[in-house]
Amino acid sequence: MRSAHLRAATVFGPLVVTTLLVAGCSSGGGGAATPAGDGSIAVDAGENSCGVAQTAIAAGRHTFTVTNTASQVTEVYIYATGDRIMGEVENIGPATTRTLIVDLPAGDYQVACKPGMVGNGNRTALAVSGAAPPGTTDQSLQAAVDSYHAYVGTEAKALLDTTTALVAAIESGDLAAARQAYPTARLHYERIEPIAESLGDLDPLIDMRIDDATADTPFVGFHAIEQILFQKNTLDGAAPLGDALVANVGKLNDLVKTVQLTPLIMGNGAKSLLDEVAKSKVTGEEERYSRIDLVDFAGNVDGAKYVFTALRPALQAKNPQLVATLDQRFTALVTLLGTHQAKPGAPGSVSGSPYVSYDALGPADVKALAVDVDAISEPLGQISGVVTGP
Numbered sequence: 360m361r362s363a364h365l366r367a368a369t370v371f372g373p374l375v376v377t378t379l380l381v382a383g384c385s386s387g388g389g390g391a392a393t394p395a396g397d398g399s400i401a402v403d404a405g406e407n408s409c410g411v412a413q414t415a416i417a418a419g420r421h422t423f424t425v426t427n428t429a430s431q432v433t434e435v436y437i438y439a440t441g442d443r444i445m446g447e448v449e450n451i452g453p454a455t456t457r458t459l460i461v462d463l464p465a466g467d468y469q470v471a472c473k474p475g476m477v478g479n480g481n482r483t484a485l486a487v488s489g490a491a492p493p494g495t496t497d498q499s500l501q502a503a504v505d506s507y508h509a510y511v512g513t514e515a516k517a518l519l520d521t522t523t524a525l526v527a528a529i530e531s532g533d534l535a536a537a538r539q540a541y542p543t544a545r546l547h548y549e550r551i552e553p554i555a556e557s558l559g560d561l562d563p564l565i566d567m568r569i570d571d572a573t574a575d576t577p578f579v580g581f582h583a584i585e586q587i588l589f590q591k592n593t594l595d596g597a598a599p600l601g602d603a604l605v606a607n608v609g610k611l612n613d614l615v616k617t618v619q620l621t622p623l624i625m626g627n628g629a630k631s632l633l634d635e636v637a638k639s640k641v642t643g644e645e646e647r648y649s650r651i652d653l654v655d656f657a658g659n660v661d662g663a664k665y666v667f668t669a670l671r672p673a674l675q676a677k678n679p680q681l682v683a684t685l686d687q688r689f690t691a692l693v694t695l696l697g698t699h700q701a702k703p704g705a706p707g708s709v710s711g712s713p714y715v716s717y718d719a720l721g722p723a724d725v726k727a728l729a730v731d732v733d734a735i736s737e738p739l740g741q742i743s744g745v746v747t748g749p
């Protein structure tokens with residue numbers, strides 16, 4: 360969790376208007392991805408395919424008519440470079456049709472259909488060319504906020520699903536399955552940690568450490584469960600903590616739909632989070648029982664990097680050198696982190712985690728990670744000034 364001094368005011372506000380509109384459902388005829396006749400672009404979201412009726416289009420506002428021809432609930436995303444979310448539509452039942460309206464400037468995009476609403480999805484390239492009416496800085500900042508809001512919503516939903524799976528394993532009495540389910544749920548929480556300040560009391564309830572527990576504030580949340588599963592090596596006492604955790608994560612999932620986000624909250628949140636990673640998290644204190652600190656680390660880096668990704672067009676217009684610097688430094692850090700991946704069962708691996716245990720890192724490894732995080736912190740700190748400046 361974020362240290363107490365970083366948790367300031369909780370910011371609530373009206374639902375941010377996005378370019379994503381949901382039209383009424385209608386039963387769709389199976390899948391020919393032909394132009395819809397009304398100027399919209401048909402998307403056939405299949406089981407193993409993602410058919411897009413037009414894959415080379417002009418810049419501007421487009422309506423995609425998505426029909427789910429797969430057997431399970433699906434979702435469709437339109438991604439720009441770096442998987443920046445331009446628009447998304449979720450929870451499309453089998454044989455139903457939904458509409459997605461999105462503004463697309465010239466560039467290379469991917470349409471991703473995700474049957475089961477998990478993973479990278481089946482992808483089709485979409486080329487957009489020509490000049491759209493130039494957007495104002497305000498519009499590009501609003502687009503960044505909308506894109507980040509979509510990211511946070513996606514991660515919060517994944518957090519709820521994976522936390523529910525963790526607690527189901529606890530309640531089924533399967534300690535090994537519970538331990539294996541723990542890292543993935545953690546990843547999704549740590550990805551949205553740049554906005555922990557905006558989550559008010561939910562952040563400590565979900566992510567507090569034992570050091571912050573007092574007589575009045577009992578030790579609860581992920582790390583209390585972690586202590587039971589990994590240190591006490593039992594399931595005894597975990598179920599009530601699990602039920603409370605799922606309830607709080609459910610509240611978080613509702614809250615992020617209406618949480619007020621601004622470019623400043625995004626930039627400052629990412630910057631202060633990475634400062635904290637370099638100072639304290641890299642010491643391995645957060646996941647002291649499970650030793651999956653690199654999962655948290657990766658989640659924090661993913662979350663901070665998405666802030667940059669969402670703001671990229673706005674930053675590019677105002678300070679291209681900053682974009683180049685951040686690109687280079689994030690790539691260096693992600694590459695370094697990748698050297699600590701471990702296959703399941705390999706020496707140093709932890710069940711359910713793609714990374715080695717913190718205990719498998721030497722002092723030089725820890726130092727190198729801290730140095731690379733530090734190198735991102737300074738340029739990341741410039742984002743706030745750039746997005747609020749003239």
Ligand SMILES: [Cu+2]
Pocket residue numbers: 360361549552566645655
């Ligand atoms: Cu945390």
